[in-house]
Amino acid sequence: MQIIVKKFGGTSLADISRINRAVSYVKKSLASGYKVVVVVSAMGKETDRLLSLEDKLEEYKNSDDIASLLSSGEQISSSFFSIILNNNNIKGKSFQGWQLPIYTSKSFINSHITNINTKKIISCLKKNQVPVVSGFQGINMDNRITTLGRGGSDTTAVALAAKLKAERCDIYTDVDGVYTGDPRIILNAKKMKTINFEEMLELSSLGAKVLHTRSVQLALQYGVKMQVLSSFTGKKGTMLVKETKNLENQIIRGIAHSSNEALITLVEVKNKPGISAVIFNALASEDINVDMIVQSASLKDEKVTYGYTVSKNDANKTRAIMEKIKKKLSYKEVIINKNICKVSVVGLGMKTNAGIANTMFSQLAKHNINVHVISTSEIKISILIDDKYKELALRSLHQGFKLNKIKTN
Amino acid sequence: MQIIVKKFGGTSLADISRINRAVSYVKKSLASGYKVVVVVSAMGKETDRLLSLEDKLEEYKNSDDIASLLSSGEQISSSFFSIILNNNNIKGKSFQGWQLPIYTSKSFINSHITNINTKKIISCLKKNQVPVVSGFQGINMDNRITTLGRGGSDTTAVALAAKLKAERCDIYTDVDGVYTGDPRIILNAKKMKTINFEEMLELSSLGAKVLHTRSVQLALQYGVKMQVLSSFTGKKGTMLVKETKNLENQIIRGIAHSSNEALITLVEVKNKPGISAVIFNALASEDINVDMIVQSASLKDEKVTYGYTVSKNDANKTRAIMEKIKKKLSYKEVIINKNICKVSVVGLGMKTNAGIANTMFSQLAKHNINVHVISTSEIKISILIDDKYKELALRSLHQGFKLNKIKTN
Numbered sequence: 148m149q150i151i152v153k154k155f156g157g158t159s160l161a162d163i164s165r166i167n168r169a170v171s172y173v174k175k176s177l178a179s180g181y182k183v184v185v186v187v188s189a190m191g192k193e194t195d196r197l198l199s200l201e202d203k204l205e206e207y208k209n210s211d212d213i214a215s216l217l218s219s220g221e222q223i224s225s226s227f228f229s230i231i232l233n234n235n236n237i238k239g240k241s242f243q244g245w246q247l248p249i250y251t252s253k254s255f256i257n258s259h260i261t262n263i264n265t266k267k268i269i270s271c272l273k274k275n276q277v278p279v280v281s282g283f284q285g286i287n288m289d290n291r292i293t294t295l296g297r298g299g300s301d302t303t304a305v306a307l308a309a310k311l312k313a314e315r316c317d318i319y320t321d322v323d324g325v326y327t328g329d330p331r332i333i334l335n336a337k338k339m340k341t342i343n344f345e346e347m348l349e350l351s352s353l354g355a356k357v358l359h360t361r362s363v364q365l366a367l368q369y370g371v372k373m374q375v376l377s378s379f380t381g382k383k384g385t386m387l388v389k390e391t392k393n394l395e396n397q398i399i400r401g402i403a404h405s406s407n408e409a410l411i412t413l414v415e416v417k418n419k420p421g422i423s424a425v426i427f428n429a430l431a432s433e434d435i436n437v438d439m440i441v442q443s444a445s446l447k448d449e450k451v452t453y454g455y456t457v458s459k460n461d462a463n464k465t466r467a468i469m470e471k472i473k474k475k476l477s478y479k480e481v482i483i484n485k486n487i488c489k490v491s492v493v494g495l496g497m498k499t500n501a502g503i504a505n506t507m508f509s510q511l512a513k514h515n516i517n518v519h520v521i522s523t524s525e526i527k528i529s530i531l532i533d534d535k536y537k538e539l540a541l542r543s544l545h546q547g548f549k550l551n552k553i554k555t556n
Numbered sequence: 557m558q559i560i561v562k563k564f565g566g567t568s569l570a571d572i573s574r575i576n577r578a579v580s581y582v583k584k585s586l587a588s589g590y591k592v593v594v595v596v597s598a599m600g601k602e603t604d605r606l607l608s609l610e611d612k613l614e615e616y617k618n619s620d621d622i623a624s625l626l627s628s629g630e631q632i633s634s635s636f637f638s639i640i641l642n643n644n645n646i647k648g649k650s651f652q653g654w655q656l657p658i659y660t661s662k663s664f665i666n667s668h669i670t671n672i673n674t675k676k677i678i679s680c681l682k683k684n685q686v687p688v689v690s691g692f693q694g695i696n697m698d699n700r701i702t703t704l705g706r707g708g709s710d711t712t713a714v715a716l717a718a719k720l721k722a723e724r725c726d727i728y729t730d731v732d733g734v735y736t737g738d739p740r741i742i743l744n745a746k747k748m749k750t751i752n753f754e755e756m757l758e759l760s761s762l763g764a765k766v767l768h769t770r771s772v773q774l775a776l777q778y779g780v781k782m783q784v785l786s787s788f789t790g791k792k793g794t795m796l797v798k799e800t801k802n803l804e805n806q807i808i809r810g811i812a813h814s815s816n817e818a819l820i821t822l823v824e825v826k827n828k829p830g831i832s833a834v835i836f837n838a839l840a841s842e843d844i845n846v847d848m849i850v851q852s853a854s855l856k857d858e859k860v861t862y863g864y865t866v867s868k869n870d871a872n873k874t875r876a877i878m879e880k881i882k883k884k885l886s887y888k889e890v891i892i893n894k895n896i897c898k899v900s901v902v903g904l905g906m907k908t909n910a911g912i913a914n915t916m917f918s919q920l921a922k923h924n925i926n927v928h929v930i931s932t933s934e935i936k937i938s939i940l941i942d943d944k945y946k947e948l949a950l951r952s953l954h955q956g957f958k959l960n961k962i963k964t965n
Binding site: 197200211212213215216218219220222223225226227229230233239240241243245246290291292 | 606609620621622624625627628631632634635636638639642648649650652654655699700701
């Protein structure tokens with residue numbers, strides 16, 4: 148049984164004509180002799196609509212019911228997609244997370260898939276039915292509905308593909324592949340025919356919103372062939388591969404950016420052992436992820452400045468947590484800066500190539516762009532700059548690394 | 557444990573201020589020492605919105621997914637209601653049909669509750685939590701989502717009340733009780749403090765849209781105390797009782813009407829044994845309910861005219877079914893009349909009182925209102941008239957039976 152998992156995002160399901168187009172891709176794969184499993188996100192702006200219900204509340208105390216609320220979006224789209232499949236004489240059958248089930252960790256909002264029972268899926272496929280699975284949702288051991296976080300449907304699709312040993316996992320979205328930079332900002336950004344998993348992992352975790360980061364991790368871990376392609380054209384997109392051919396020639400492969408973060412600065416923290424642990428334990432216990440961290444060089448027994456970034460949505464909550472532990476930290480004040488942007492250059496070639504940082508910082512200096520925080524890994528350099536310099540920084544780095552001239556295969 | 561089940565309909569949940577008001581009724585009962593179980597319909601016009609998705613399709617072939625689609629409306633409202641309970645420092649916990657589970661018959665669209673597992677509900681109540689149960693939905697033995705038909709949340713509430721041996725089942729709605737006639741048409745219609753179950757059963761099945769018919773049947777069967785009251789005022793509504801006090805004095809208790817039916821007339825059907833069975837078996841096999849039936853007096857071996865009413869929504873489907881069995885029936889033509897209205901007078905007193913039909917038909921004759929079909933039971937008389945006479949007929953019958961002067965207790 149040769150299986151393809153096809154995942155359709157919200158924009159690919161926004162209205163009936165788009166769903167019909169999605170169905171035509173299912174039809175095509177069926178005609179080629181594949182068995183097809185469909186995974187869907189919520190239709191169009193449905194998740195935003197549901198979140199807006201919640202936004203009307205000042206606060207909420209139980210994420211349990213929020214997960215149940217949000218997951219209804221995928222319930223609508225999977226049911227509806229299956230109805231339209233049937234209208235096209237394809238036997239569809241919708242499955243909610245609890246119906247398979249898709250088991251997850253306990254957490255309601257950013258849960259992780261722990262296992263999928265594919266018995267019903269396989270039984271469908273054997274009967275030439277097309278299972279339509281709600282992405283983004285599962286159940287935990289208490290039989291409560293959980294959700295996988297924004298973009299979690301990608302992860303559902305890859306997890307299913309891994310478990311079913313599928314030939315490929317196609318992620319249909321509103322862009323036609325992975326670009327060297329955001330094509331809305333960098334007009335000569337180039338679409339890549341292939342991209343290495345690790346590069347994609349960095350790009351997606353750094354703000355290139357093409358794929359859910361965990362889906363790429365999972366695909367890498369289980370060797371799932373993954374393709375990103377446009378639901379509007381259905382043409383070949385970008386294929387994620389284990390090795391790209393032109394590794395030697397091309398050092399940097401893409402530039403990502405994200406404006407979703409806030410920089411939290413703790414001014415004049417008393418520097419003593421264990422202070423960092425106090426800060427980051429307090430945040431972790433409230434499920435707040437910290438991304439970049441910077442600490443001013445400290446003289447012994449002197450005061451230091453801590454800076455770190457969190458998701459903008461978590462900024463106010465973070466302030467409250469810092470207030471709570473103010474006594475322990477005895478800092479002077481907390482400053483929250485939301486007008487920042489993270490820009491990252493990514494490429495496997497960096498591993499064996501010096502001079503990347505030099506090119507990067509010369510480009511920024513040329514335009515007088517001040518860098519607040521720097522963080523690096525083996526295959527990326529990320530910087531934090533004022534948001535107003537975003538376009539300028541992206542375009543000048545894209546040009547500086549000659550990304551408009553790279554071979555895209 | 558003294559339990560009250562409170563069911564809130566769509567209009568009672570249309571926005572946050574209304575949900576807050578609903579929550580205030582929960583609070584009040586909790587303060588009086590009761591345990592409260594909440595049952596909710598879909599918020600405001602949510603079910604209509606979901607149905608409108610489906611309406612965009614020319615047809616659909618699998619009601620399986622339609623049930624899954626529609627049930628998401630209650631998932632949203634139960635989750636959201638529980639969130640707001642928690643914001644009011646009441647521990648809420650939402651439950652979908654599958655989470656209890658609520659077991660139903662196999663059918664997806666007009667399913668019947670077969671059993672409810674109340675273990676989780678009771679465990680919540682013991683912990684002083686308020687379970688918020690999605691009405692209208694359940695699962696069948698195949699683990700597929702089913703729905704109970706329009707207004708099915710009332711039935712969920714009563715079934716839970718029966719199973720939990722609740723003190724009372726409060727149905728909060730957009731009217732403040734049961735009236736002697738539609739108060740939008742009959743301005744001096746009177747609200748009844750109590751109404752007999754059987755009368756209510758007739759009224760609701762005849763088009764008084766206050767309660768889901770099956771919920772009344774269930775309440776009668778299991779002896780559930782049931783109250784209809786307004787979610788806007790929270791004031792005492794109409795209590796459903798086994799016996800009303802003034803049975804002897806008041807013959808007719810209410811007038812109901814429905815414009816949801818279509819009259820199907822088969823002209824010149826060949827009259828031979830088994831013809832009725834052919835017609836009604838064909839309809840039953842497609843789940844079409846027939847209400848009133850009339851057959852013209854037949855001479856032996858002559859042709860007859862069959863008339864019967866079905867739901868307006870089923871009219872076109874009915875025509876198609878009749879076309880299919882045309883050869884067997886050899887009728888001349890099918891006429892569908894959608895401009896009709898069913899008017900019914902209801903009262904336990906009719907059992908022992910002659911002259912009701914006389915009063916009824918004199919009133920109609922006085923205004924030259926022609927009657928197409930008549931059907932009677934022990935406690936009601938229903939007639940089918942042209943829809944244009946609806947208001948005239950209702951007002952003159954209300955006055956003719958002096959319903960504006962009845963004692964309402």
